[in-house]
Amino acid sequence: MSRVVSKSLSLLQSGRRSLHVSAVSAAKQTMPDPIEHATGLEKYELLAKQAGNDDPFFLKACARGPGTKAEPTIVNAMDTYRSVGCVCNEEDTNIKWMWLCEGAPKRCACGYWFELKVHAAPDKYSLPL
Known part of the structure; x- marks a missing residue:
């Protein structure tokens, strides 16, 4: 009986040592x-x-600008069209969505004007490797 206890005790102690050693060597890796x-x-x-x-x-929300027909709020895009949401009043809980197309300013139901500005998208064949 004492042999069984001493063998299990020695296995338990050696298990603790190997776990401690592996934890120290893992700390050096980044x-x-x-x-x-x-x-x-x-x-x-x-x-x-x-x-x-x-x-x-251009995924972050932007604040409305002056929003007049002469100075519409500029919306940036990487294509010739984009879906835009307007929160007409600060206390509104819904968003009014509309499609903007290049070269055609659009007026929201609240009276603000929006215009699309197209930027060149990254060329998929010249992306960094």
């Missing part, structure tokens, strides 16, 4: 840089953010 690991559009976005452009695909 994760690779995400920019070196990324390719394509993901790398394009990470490089743009590193250069200071935190919204390279």
Whole structure:
């Protein structure tokens, strides 16, 4: 009986030691840089953010500008059309959606004017590898 107890005790102690040693050696390892690991559009976005452009695909909401017919609110896009949502009043709980097309300013139901400004999209064949 004492042999069984001593064998199980020695296995338990050696198990603790191996776990402790493996934890110390794992602490020396680091994760690779995400920019070196990324390719394509993901790398394009990470490089743009590193250069200071935190919204390279124009996905963040923007505030309305003057919104007159002479000075419409400019909406940026990478295509010749885009769906735009307007919160007409601050206390509204719904969004009024409309399609904007290049060269055709559009008026929302609340009276604000919007116009689309097209930017060149990244060429998929020249994206960083």
